[in-house]
Structure formats: C-alpha cells, structure tokens
Amino acid sequence: MKRYNTIRFFLALALTSCSLDETPRSELPESAAYTSMEILYLNTVATLYNYIGGYEDGQGLQGTNRGIYDLQTFGSDEAMIPLRGGDWYDGGLWEAMYKHSWNAGHDLMKNSWLYLYKVIALCNRSLETLNTYQDLAGAEYYRAWTSEVRALRAMYYWYLIDLFGDVPLITNSSVSMNEVKREKRAVVFKFCEDELLSVVNFLSSENSTREGDYYGRITQPVALFILAKLMLQSEVYTDVPRWGDCIGFCDELQDMGYSLEPIYSSNFLVYNQNSKENIFTIPMNKNLYSNQQQNIIRSLHYRHAAAYGYNGENGTCATLKTLQVFGYPDDMDPRFVDCYHYDYVHDSNGKTVTDRTGKPLKYEPDKVQLDLSGSPYLETAGARMYKYEYDKNAIKGGKLIDNDIVLFRYADVLLMRAECKERLGKDGSADFNAVRSRAGATPRECTLGNILNERLLELCWEGWRRPDLIRFGQYKSLYEEPDAVNESDGHTTVFPIPAEVLALNNNLTQNPGY
Numbered sequence: 001m002k003r004y005n006t007i008r009f010f011l012a013l014a015l016t017s018c019s020l021d022e023t024p025r026s027e028l029p030e031s032a033a034y035t036s037m038e039i040l041y042l043n044t045v046a047t048l049y050n051y052i053g054g055y056e057d058g059q060g061l062q063g064t065n066r067g068i069y070d071l072q073t074f075g076s077d078e079a080m081i082p083l084r085g086g087d088w089y090d091g092g093l094w095e096a097m098y099k100h101s102w103n104a105g106h107d108l109m110k111n112s113w114l115y116l117y118k119v120i121a122l123c124n125r126s127l128e129t130l131n132t133y134q135d136l137a138g139a140e141y142y143r144a145w146t147s148e149v150r151a152l153r154a155m156y157y158w159y160l161i162d163l164f165g166d167v168p169l170i171t172n173s174s175v176s177m178n179e180v181k182r183e184k185r186a187v188v189f190k191f192c193e194d195e196l197l198s199v200v201n202f203l204s205s206e207n208s209t210r211e212g213d214y215y216g217r218i219t220q221p222v223a224l225f226i227l228a229k230l231m232l233q234s235e236v237y238t239d240v241p242r243w244g245d246c247i248g249f250c251d252e253l254q255d256m257g258y259s260l261e262p263i264y265s266s267n268f269l270v271y272n273q274n275s276k277e278n279i280f281t282i283p284m285n286k287n288l289y290s291n292q293q294q295n296i297i298r299s300l301h302y303r304h305a306a307a308y309g310y311n312g313e314n315g316t317c318a319t320l321k322t323l324q325v326f327g328y329p330d331d332m333d334p335r336f337v338d339c340y341h342y343d344y345v346h347d348s349n350g351k352t353v354t355d356r357t358g359k360p361l362k363y364e365p366d367k368v369q370l371d372l373s374g375s376p377y378l379e380t381a382g383a384r385m386y387k388y389e390y391d392k393n394a395i396k397g398g399k400l401i402d403n404d405i406v407l408f409r410y411a412d413v414l415l416m417r418a419e420c421k422e423r424l425g426k427d428g429s430a431d432f433n434a435v436r437s438r439a440g441a442t443p444r445e446c447t448l449g450n451i452l453n454e455r456l457l458e459l460c461w462e463g464w465r466r467p468d469l470i471r472f473g474q475y476k477s478l479y480e481e482p483d484a485v486n487e488s489d490g491h492t493t494v495f496p497i498p499a500e501v502l503a504l505n506n507n508l509t510q511n512p513g514y
Contacts, residue, residue, distance in 0.1 A: 034133050037141065044126040045145050048152055049216065051119045053282040053291030053405065058111025061159070062405050062463060063282060063293045066093075068112045069463045071163060071495065074098065076465035077321040077478050078456060079385075081298075083371045084378050088315050098370055100477035104499035104514055112163060113498050116156050117170075123153035124173045147199035151218045154195040155226050161188045161237055162467055165494035165511055181507045182497075186238040193230055196223050205256070215273065216283040216404075221256055224249050225279050225408045232416050236471055236493070243420035250417040253279070258410040260438045265338045267409060268388045270402050280408040286393070286400040293405060295461070297398045299385035300341070303354060303361055307347035308390050310398030317382020321478060322460065323365055325453050328383070333457050334440040340365070340383035348392060355379070370479065387461045411435050411458050419451045448472070 034040050054060025058067040073079050074097040081094040088094055096102045102109065126149050134142040160167045169183040169191060200223045206214045230237070231246035261267055261277045272278065284291055297305055298313045305312025318326075318340060326336045336342075342363045345353045355361040356379075365383035372378045391401040414435050418428030429446035435458055436443060444450050452472050456465060469475040470493045496514035 034129070034136060037137060040130070040133055040136055041141075041145060044129050045148055048119065048122060048126060048149065051115075051122070052216070053284070053289070054115075055290045055292045055399075058107075058115055060115075060291065061282070061407060063291055063295065065294050065298065066108050066111050067115060068159060068163070069295070070097070071108050071112055072463045072466045073461070075100070075102075075495075076469055076475075077319055078460060078465040079316055079322070080319050080368070080370070080382075081315045082317070082368060082381065083373060084314065085373050095370065098477070099479040102495070104496040104502065104510065106496070106498075109163075109495045110498040110500060112495075113160075113501060116160050117168075120153055120156050120160075120170065121173060123149050123156070124171060127153075128173060143202050144204075147202040148218050150195050150199050151203060151223050151226075154192040155218070155222075157188055157192050158226060158230060161185045161192075162233065163495050164497060168508070177505060178507065180505055182509060189230065189234070189237045193227065196227050196230075200224065200227075216281060221253060221258070222280045222408065224252050224256075225413065228253070228413065228416055232420065233467060233471060236467075241423070243423045246420045247417050247424075250413045250420075253410065253413050258413070260411060260414070260434065262438065264335060264439050265389070267406055268403060270389050270391045272404050272406070275409075277410040278404070278406050278408070279410060279413075282405040282407065284400075284402055284404050286395050286402060290400075291405070292396070292399040293388070293401050293403065294399055296385055296388060296401075301345075301353075301355070301361060301363070301379060301384070303356065304341070304345050304384075305398060307345075307351075307353045308394075308398065309392070310394065312398075314379060317368055317384055318365060318460075319478060320366065320368065322456065323383065325456050328365055335457055335460075336383075337386075339385075339387050339460050341386050342383040348390060385461055406462065411438075412455075412464070415451060415455055415458065418446060419448065422446060422448055422451065 033043070051059070052061055054064040054067075057065050060067065062069045074081065074094065080098050081088050083089055083095065093107060096106060097108070127146055130137065130142060130146050130149070137145060157167075157169070165185045166182040167185075167188060168180045169188050170180065200220055203218060203220045203223055204214045205220045228246050228249035231242040231249060234240055234242040234245075257276075258279065259276055261275055266272070267275045267277050273281075273283070282291055283289065284293065295316070297310050299316035300310065300312040301314045302312045326333045328336060328342075342365050344360050344362050347353055353361045362380060363382065363384055364377050364380050367375070367377040367381040369375070369381070372381055375381065388401070388403045391403060394401045414431040418431035421428035421431075427446070428451070432446040432451060432454065433443045435454065439458070441457075444454075452468060452474070455468050459465075466475065475493055492511065492513040494511050497508060497510055502508050502510060
C-alpha cells in the first residue's frame with residue numbers, strides 16, 4: 001500500500017530531514033489495496049490498535065520503558081529507580097527524573113513526543129483514507145469507523161497536552177512544516193472535548209472489558225472516561241474548573257453497568273479480561289500479540305525474577321513518600337501486600353528465594369535512597385512492583401504475559417466523582433469509602449487530602465500520580481540538596497519540548513522554565 005505520505009508527514013513532525021518523494025516500486029497503490037470493507041477496516045482502524053501497547057522503548061501507553069508511563073510515574077513522588085552501584089546510572093536519566101532536573105534533551109520526553117505524534121499522524125491518514133473510500137464502507141460503517149479513529153486521536157492529544165502543555169494541533173497529513181505551530185493548551189483541550197462529544201454516540205456502547213469484538217477498542221465507556229479525566233484536569237489545562245461536568249460523565253459510566261470487583265487483585269490476574277471494573281486495557285496474549293509488559297521485570301531482583309522464570313533488572317521501587325502514605329510498616333493499608341513485594345520473598349511454590357550469597361533474599365523498603373552505591377542494601381533496598389499476578393507461562397524473560405495491562409478502571413471513576421463532589425462542597429464519602437471498603441480498609445473522612453492519598457493507595461503503578469499531584473498543587477521533587485535551597489533546573493508542571501524538535505522547526509517555542 002502507498003503509505004509514503006503518512007510516513008513523510010510523521011517524519012517531518014518528528015524532525016528528520018529524510019525525503020520520501022518517490023513511491024517504492026514494491027508497494028501497491030491504494031486503489032488496488034482497498035478492495036473490500038474488511039481490508040479497508042483492517043488498514044484504517046484495526047491497525048491503529050497495534051500502537052496502544054508496544055515492544056520497543058518509548059512505544060505504547062504502558063508496558064514499555066522510557067516513555068509516557070515513566071514520565072507519569074518516575075516524574076512523581078510515587079516510584080524511583082535508584083543508582084545501584086554500576087547499575088541504573090544511564091547517563092543520569094533516572095536521577096534527573098527523581099530530582100526534577102530534566103532538560104529538553106531528556107530521552108523520555110523525546111520518545112513520548114515522537115510516539116504520540118506518530119499515532120496522531122496515522123489517525124489523520126486513516127481518516128483521509130476512510131473519506132476517500134466511504135462508498136466502499138457504506139454510511140453506517142463509515143460513521144462508526146471514523147468516530148472510533150477520531151476518539152482515538154483525541155485521546156492522544158489529551159496525553160500531549162497533559163505532558164507538554166501547548167502543542168501543535170494537526171488534523172491532516174498534508175500540512176507543511178511552516179504551518180506547524182504550537183496551539184494553546186486550552187484550544188487543544190476544546191478540540192479533544194468537541195471531538196469526543198461529537199462521536200461518542202456513534203461508538204459501540206458495549207462494555208469494552210468483555211471478550212468480544214470491542215475488547216480493547218475505543219467504545220462509549222472509554223470516551224466517557226477520557227471526558228471525565230479532561231473535566232477533572234480542566235482547571236489545570238484551561239484555568240476553568242469543571243467539576244460538575246466530571247461528575248456527569250462519571251454518572252454515565254456507572255449507568256453503563258460498571259462496578260467494583262469484590263476482590264481488588266482480580267483486576268490484575270493473568271486472565272483479567274472479564275473484570276467488570278476494567279474499562280480500557282491493552283490486550284495481552286503471548287501467542288498473538290507483541291505487546292510487552294516490562295514494568296514487572298524491571299523492578300524485581302535478579303534472583304527473585306529468576307525464581308519465576310523471568311529476567312529481572314533490579315531497579316524500580318517505591319519511594320519513602322509512598323511508604324508513608326501506605327502506612328509502612330506499622331499501619332499498612334491492605335493494598336500494600338497486593339501491590340508490592342517486601343520483606344522475604346518466595347517463588348511460586350512458596351520456597352524462599354536466596355540472594356547471590358545464598359542467604360534468604362529480603363527487600364528493605366525503608367532503606368531506599370537516590371544513590372545506594374556502597375550501601376549494604378545496594379541490591380535489596382526498596383519495595384518492588386507486584387500488582388499483576390505472576391504468569392507461570394510467560395515467555396521472553398517475563399515480558400510477554402497474558403495479564404492485560406489496565407489503563408482505565410471504575411475505581412478511578414468513583415474517586416474522581418468523590419473528589420469533584422468535595423470540591424463543590426458536596427459529600428463524596430459514599431464513593432470514597434466504597435473503594436476503601438472493597439480493599440478491606442477502614443472508612444476515613446472524605447477530605448481532599450485523604451482523596452489524594454487514596455488515589456495513590458488504589459492506583460499505584462497505574463500511571464496517574466503526576467497529574468494528580470499537579471491538580472492538587474503538590475507537584476515537586478522529593479530531592480533536597482544538603483545545606484542548599486532545592487531549586488530544580490527544570491521543575492515545572494509540564495515537560496520541555498524536545499530539543500531535537502525545536503532545532504528543526506523555528507515555529508516552535510520552548511515551555512517556560514527550560
């Protein structure tokens with residue numbers, strides 16, 4: 001198929017100087033390729049879902065390293081990757097995330113920018129192709145398919161404004177570089193809202209967390225969840241709070257039949273596709289898909305992972321702030337044992353795992369610090385990621401598993417609604433304590449401070465901490481220089497526009513503070 005226009009546009013936005021003016025001789029023209037409805041759907045809609053997950057660094061919304069998930073998680077006070085002697089220095093990459101001292105040359109920002117715009121460019125191209133071949137699709141399918149792609153594109157623009165603030169708003173694949181300029185964050189926000197509202201009624205209303213034709217696809221519930229998130233962050237994005245609108249979208253999701261699973265951990269089982277709580281997931285099937293889940297192996301000690309048949313990397317762990325919120329060690333929230341490995345660890349048969357010296361392996365959550373070089377806890381400091389059930393049939397060192405990666409779920413909806421009610425002077429305690437009760441935690445007063453803590457308790461390792469802290473006005477580095485005022489070089493509530501992007505497009509300007 002003739003794809004060079006899409007590729008050329010993406011590369012222009014991604015700031016390379018490649019010229020792709022010639023059509024490869026091996027490619028079929030589109031007129032010869034789009035000969036049936038099935039082929040049209042597969043190559044304009046279905047193919048886009050290949051990019052929700054990923055198998056290379058920086059690709060996918062979750063599951064891979066050095067991309068969006070890492071910005072939202074390690075750019076917050078939730079988790080860290082400490083320096084462990086010769087491991088995890090990586091040119092100061094993770095230290096900069098912890099210190100909030102990143103700059104425009106940081107790989108995570110570049111990877112995320114390029115990935116998001118790549119998928120947006122592909123969405124634009126799909127919409128143009130569907131428009132060209134709408135007679136082949138027929139009116140009903142044309143409307144449904146274009147609605148799905150437009151909603152997907154709106155989701156990607158939401159991620160862009162959340163991470164970078166003002167960003168280029170591109171809706172076609174023929175724009176020239178001199179037209180690519182940054183648009184105000186509020187304008188892109190309005191675009192996302194309008195697009196989702198325009199298409200939501202043409203999306204499938206099927207509960208998207210059941211196995212079937214719409215599993216893992218953009219459906220009405222997914223669009224409503226994104227709208228709720230946009231409204232929740234509206235004051236951040238536009239300076240105008242819209243708490244009531246967020247409540248309305250949360251109500252609609254409740255009316256669609258979602259509810260909390262009786263057991264918290266059910267949402268993260270090896271076969272979690274039938275969860276009545278999960279709204280949008282990245283489908284994982286080691287025999288069918290190439291999507292990877294690298295977050296688990298990145299966290300586990302080498303010997304601990306090996307006991308499961310995984311290849312551990314001994315990196316990621318909880319911060320001291322997270323331990324404090326979870327009440328470790330004396331008054332622990334019940335979810336701590338579901339979300340973290342700590343203390344002595346065992347294999348799938350209950351046998352104690354030993355470290356490299358033959359002694360029982362014991363994680364020391366409260367011994368973590370930014371640089372563990374020379375520490376007796378070099379390899380063992382930090383509570384490690386648990387959350388997802390161990391897949392005994394995992395392959396590729398534990399990267400290919402069958403636990404679908406959870407992106408959106410109903411517990412978050414309840415906490416969003418509780419927060420918005422409290423901000424409006426109403427009582428959000430029913431939603432708030434429903435989440436706590438399901439987890440086996442005792443009821444608490446529903447205050448904004450408790451809601452922020454509850455969001456970490458319930459949603460840790462799910463990639464929400466950074467935007468939550470920003471919304472609550474508590475986004476700051478945990479790091480303090482000894483005997484000095486902590487003034488991080490790049491600490492703002494948005495990340496810098498990548499230096500490579502700026503270097504090749506004089507129309508773009510940098511975010512303040514970088």
